[in-house]
Amino acid sequence: MKPGIWRQLRLFVVALILLSANGAFIEATPPLLAQDGSTGFETAETNLEQARAQAAEENPTVLPAVSREFTLHATQYPLFIGVDDTTVPAYQIDVTNSVAITAFVGFQVWGAAYDAVNDKVYFNGGSTLYEWPVGGAVTPLGTITDVTGTQQSMVGLAFYDGMLYATKNIANEAIWAVDPGTLIATVHIDYVDADLDCGGFSADPDTGTFYCTNDDTMPHGAGLVIINPDASVTPVAAYPAGQTDIDGLAVSDDGFAYLVIDEPGSIYVWDFVAGAYATPLNNPWATAEVFSAGAWIPTGVQTPTVTLTKTVGTTPGVCATTNDITVIEGTEVYYCYEVTNTGDVTLNLHDLVDDQLGPIFTGLNYALTPGSSIDTVAAGLSIPAIISVTTVNTATWTAYNAAGPSVTATDSARVIVEPSAVSVTGMRANTSGVWSIALLSAFALGGFVWRRRQR
Structure with missing residues (x-):
């Protein structure tokens, strides 16, 4: 609205015309004196537009x-x-x-x-x-x-x-x-x-x-x-x-x-x-x-996408290259999560959650540009876990911007637990079978001696 009482008067007059027409907008409304320091006159179209805007502001659709x-x-x-x-x-x-x-x-x-x-x-x-x-x-x-x-x-x-x-x-x-x-x-x-x-x-x-x-x-x-x-x-x-x-x-x-x-x-x-x-x-x-x-609407609409690679190993400070390993029970393993921006939108905020380990981080601020990657080791994170039973866990990485969008990717890793030589529960032979056989023989012999003493 141009400053001054004249515009207010102009809008008032146009509004009266609109009301008299029972809501039908009159295209031929004559221009009214503007006195706004510019042209001196407003067109009928401008008068009508301003009256419509004023009416819409007072009575929203x-x-x-x-x-x-x-x-x-x-x-x-x-x-x-x-x-x-x-x-x-x-x-x-x-x-x-x-x-x-x-x-x-x-x-x-x-x-x-x-x-x-x-x-x-x-x-x-x-x-x-x-x-x-x-x-x-x-x-x-x-x-x-x-x-x-x-x-x-x-x-x-x-x-x-x-x-x-x-x-x-x-x-x-x-x-x-x-x-x-x-x-x-x-x-x-x-x-x-x-x-x-x-x-x-x-x-x-x-x-x-x-x-x-x-x-x-x-x-x-x-x-x-x-x-x-x-x-x-x-x-x-x-x-x-x-x-x-x-x-x-x-x-x-x-x-x-x-x-x-x-x-x-x-x-x-x-x-x-x-x-x-x-x-x-x-x-x-x-x-x-x-x-x-x-x-x-651009012909090349931006498409945000990411992929996630989850790996696991036994060396700290290293992003392993494997997602399936076998260890002895009680071994400490180290997980690594790498996200790659496979779309064409830079994604600035990140959440990572593991279904076995829980939330890793929320709202991590990192500008992941199209084509680039970042892993948790490079980000300075160490994510260890002591594994006692065979474990498969799935991670979900969510990458997003404050104003949208939000995209996710998931990946899994498996750790197979092989019992130690002194384990009774779930015992099975090692590669040669020698230690397991010896241990079973010892238990059998002990039982025989115990029974002999009972007699």
């Missing part, structure tokens, strides 16, 4: 229970788009030919962002946040609020490094950080309200750079801009000819930005390398709406 779900192919249709009409499906787009397939239907989509680690799209309708596991069913997560419990209606979403970010078009206009677990939002980058009107919002999946589609003509010009960490603004590209209001944005991992409008027409494609607009895509909208959103 009732959470739906279920959605229709469809089988999707993220590698072929990486561009996710949606609008704020529950009767219009959200789609995934093949960016090579504009072919669209339905993602789900039944929800308003004001903003959207993709979490690559957990392979899901976050989206919102006003202050209500949802998640959509790609190809699955939509789940409502709850209401976005600030630390005081006040509902916050967002119009754009972005995701980077485990954190959800959002923008507003009413006070306080800023980039907000939204905790995906608690849904509590805090101001992250507080830019000047009057300088930007960010509808579309996205983060570069590789660098985390924040981009927005800015509808304000002053002072930065309407178009694609970067919002820097210090709240300064770097213009990137003016809107295509004829466009003044673009509410959806998706920045890809291969050098493009997709600008999604909320009415029938094009999806505009900005080529960062060429510094120019590429051939636009066709959007699937049949009607004009108020909000639109976009998110990029």
Whole structure:
């Protein structure tokens, strides 16, 4: 929201118009005087968007229970788009030919962002946040609020490094950080309200750079801009000819930005390398709406996986190469556990538990990068056990990040116990059999002598 009483008055007037229309949103609402120090006027579309956001903040959407779900192919249709009409499906787009397939239907989509680690799209309708596991069913997560419990209606979403970010078009206009677990939002980058009107919002999946589609003509010009960490603004590209209001944005991992409008027409494609607009895509909208959103689902979705190798030996301070050994009862053995990151996600936290020895460690902080390994000996741990009976034990290694995901691997080792020469229980011959035979003969002879004395 731009500062000043004029914007409050403008929202009040638009709200009266909406009420008089019994909830039907009037696309032809005339622009009202802004007095915000920038353009002097707001477009009818901006007025309508701000009124919708204000209404959603005061009266959050009732959470739906279920959605229709469809089988999707993220590698072929990486561009996710949606609008704020529950009767219009959200789609995934093949960016090579504009072919669209339905993602789900039944929800308003004001903003959207993709979490690559957990392979899901976050989206919102006003202050209500949802998640959509790609190809699955939509789940409502709850209401976005600030630390005081006040509902916050967002119009754009972005995701980077485990954190959800959002923008507003009413006070306080800023980039907000939204905790995906608690849904509590805090101001992250507080830019000047009057300088930007960010509808579309996205983060570069590789660098985390924040981009927005800015509808304000002053002072930065309407178009694609970067919002820097210090709240300064770097213009990137003016809107295509004829466009003044673009509410959806998706920045890809291969050098493009997709600008999604909320009415029938094009999806505009900005080529960062060429510094120019590429051939636009066709959007699937049949009607004009108020909000639109976009998110990029990378073709190479990250897959976290690990393997575990458990070994056992009799030499301390060494990671043995065997997982099956034979020892005399009472022998002290030493276990070693080696985990390897076989996926493409760095995993920073680790738990290890053995079904016979119990927890080995919990929350071990170690950056296990893709392709790397770490074992317990190298980590400075000695894990001994005195074995008296044949033992098979299974270990489970869990590797994870604080914001997800969590992956596990298991492996087992066996220690076969061979009784000592003086053992009675479970006795059996050693390699030559001499000691066992001698011991049995001694017992037999002793019994014979004892019986003779009894007589």
